[in-house]
Amino acid sequence: MVIPLYNEEENLPLLQNEIREALGGRNYELILVDDGSSDGTVGAVVPAPEVRLLRFKKNAGQSAAMLAGMRAARGAVIVLLDGDLQNDPRDIPALLHSGGR
Numbered sequence: 332m333v334i335p336l337y338n339e340e341e342n343l344p345l346l347q348n349e350i351r352e353a354l355g356g357r358n359y360e361l362i363l364v365d366d367g368s369s370d371g372t373v374g375a376v377v378p379a380p381e382v383r384l385l386r387f388k389k390n391a392g393q394s395a396a397m398l399a400g401m402r403a404a405r406g407a408v409i410v411l412l413d414g415d416l417q418n419d420p421r422d423i424p425a426l427l428h429s430g431g432r
Contacts, residue, residue: 332359332361332411333362333364333400333401333404333410333411334361334363334364334400335364335393335397335400336364336365336366336368336372336414337365337366337390337393338370338372339372339375339414339415340368340371340372340374340375343372343375343376344377346412346414346420347377347379347382348377349416349421350420350423351379352420353420353423359381359406360405361379361382361383362383362400363383363384363400363414364384364387364397364399364400365385365386366390366392366396367388367390367391373386385400397411410426410427
C-alpha cells in the first residue's frame, strides 16, 4: 500500500489504525511517502514492522510521491490511498477480493 503524505500530522495515527483494523491478520507493506511536509507528519508515523517511510526534502506533488512509493513497493499488488482520510481502508479487502475489477 502506498500513501503520499503532505502535512497529515493529525490524520496519520488514525489512518494507520484504520488500515491495521481493515487488514487485520493480512500480511501487508505500508509505504508512507512524506512529500516535504512542513508540520510534524514524519514524527506522527507510528512505527511498525510493516511500515516504511520515504521522505522528500521538498514538496514534489502527489504524483511524484505515488511514483516513488510504487517503485519502492515489494508486493505483487499495490493499493493507493490518500493520507487525508478521504479513502476508507475498509474498502481494501473487497478490492483485493475482486482482483481490482
